[in-house]
Amino acid sequence: MVKAVVLGAAGGIGQPLALLLKANPLVTELGLFDIVNTPGVAADLSHIATPAKVEGFLPPDDGLLKALKGADVVVIPAGVPRKPGMTRDDLFKINAGIIKDLATGIAKAAPKALVLVISNPVNSTVPIVAEVFKKFGTFDPKRLFGVTTLDVVRSSTFVSEIIGDLALSKDVVVPVVGGHSGVTIVPLLSQSSHSLPSSVDGSAYDALVNRIQFGGDEVVKAKNGAGSATLSMAYAGAEFAGKVIRALNGEKGIIAPTYVNLSADAEGGAALTKELGQELAYFSSNVELGPGGITKINPLGKITEKEAELVKAAIPELVKNIETGVNFVAEAYKAAEEPRL
Numbered sequence: 001m002v003k004a005v006v007l008g009a010a011g012g013i014g015q016p017l018a019l020l021l022k023a024n025p026l027v028t029e030l031g032l033f034d035i036v037n038t039p040g041v042a043a044d045l046s047h048i049a050t051p052a053k054v055e056g057f058l059p060p061d062d063g064l065l066k067a068l069k070g071a072d073v074v075v076i077p078a079g080v081p082r083k084p085g086m087t088r089d090d091l092f093k094i095n096a097g098i099i100k101d102l103a104t105g106i107a108k109a110a111p112k113a114l115v116l117v118i119s120n121p122v123n124s125t126v127p128i129v130a131e132v133f134k135k136f137g138t139f140d141p142k143r144l145f146g147v148t149t150l151d152v153v154r155s156s157t158f159v160s161e162i163i164g165d166l167a168l169s170k171d172v173v174v175p176v177v178g179g180h181s182g183v184t185i186v187p188l189l190s191q192s193s194h195s196l197p198s199s200v201d202g203s204a205y206d207a208l209v210n211r212i213q214f215g216g217d218e219v220v221k222a223k224n225g226a227g228s229a230t231l232s233m234a235y236a237g238a239e240f241a242g243k244v245i246r247a248l249n250g251e252k253g254i255i256a257p258t259y260v261n262l263s264a265d266a267e268g269g270a271a272l273t274k275e276l277g278q279e280l281a282y283f284s285s286n287v288e289l290g291p292g293g294i295t296k297i298n299p300l301g302k303i304t305e306k307e308a309e310l311v312k313a314a315i316p317e318l319v320k321n322i323e324t325g326v327n328f329v330a331e332a333y334k335a336a337e338e339p340r341l
């Protein structure tokens, strides 16, 4: 029995993601929350012949808390997307407050849930969720994930395109580490499950790395003001949520890269910190998943000099993004009363 909840379920990502979760036979209950349209989305999905019982909630009458009650997994794609010319950090002003409020709801109604954050800027929204949970005394780093799967999906696709066989893309695995924006997205192409042709060196290698780092911009530009990646993100979100749910269900040996608090596994965090050469509270790396969330954070392992340079370039940006998230919550609570459950 698994209850999954989508916060922001009526949006561009939320709707197809809810569809894919409804299609997941392991999901037995699906709660949908948004500030608009969830009753309609829920009614529509509820006619699909799969096990999940679907319910939609709106803000009145504690809709958020009702949607979250009993949740095992909460996926958050709520918030505004980019338009051309914007960076993900430009979304912080609006999305930070939305994420803080939703995290408050989770702390109150589903403190044991596994929480998967999609809303941008992920490098900062994940620390916001953690800081809110700390205020409520419910923070468990093993249960909090920044969803970076789209970068992994893009890497698989772009690498198989270069190999010349898109049919391979479902098998191509490229670890992507760091964070989820521009230079913080670091593909470890040397660890790709499928070797790149030897022609992919020098400028061709740089172009591939750049395409993976800025794949989001490609979609934002093509959508021309109508938002950012939604369908590929829903696919990626469902893939990651599917892994988390399989692990929750007792399946062993599930590994995925995700942006996590490095205290989730003190030993793994320390090993990674040593590799990075400096302390960082959050970083995306391959993690092993179990029924309670993260069981192990894997270090980067053997990387090339070029990849080490990319990691080095990501660190100052990550430090800044993490600090922005942490400070936002500190400021928000400064004047306000301490939260109470």
Ligand SMILES: NC(=O)c1ccc[n+]([C@@H]2O[C@H](COP(=O)([O-])OP(=O)(O)OC[C@H]3O[C@@H](n4cnc5c(N)ncnc54)[C@H](O)[C@@H]3O)[C@@H](O)[C@H]2O)c1
Pocket: 007, 008, 009, 010, 011, 012, 013, 014, 033, 034, 035, 036, 077, 078, 079, 080, 081, 082, 091, 095, 098, 101, 102, 117, 118, 119, 120, 121, 122, 147, 148, 149, 150, 151, 180, 227, 228, 229, 230, 233
């Ligand atoms: N992590 C990633 O790889 C990744 C990929 C794509 C998009 N994103 C991010 O996901 C977010 C959503 O993108 P989208 O294209 O679905 O946007 P969208 O505007 O289509 O949908 C967002 C939804 O959030 C809802 N919402 C707003 N405030 C809310 C609140 N307080 N509570 C609940 N719901 C609320 C809106 O009503 C809307 O339905 C954006 O921040 C975007 O940048 C992340």
Ligand SMILES: O=C(O)C[C@H](O)C(=O)O
Pocket: 081, 082, 088, 120, 150, 215, 216, 217, 219, 220, 228, 229
């Ligand atoms: O690019 C964006 O703003 C959305 C998302 O983070 C993406 O990578 O597609």
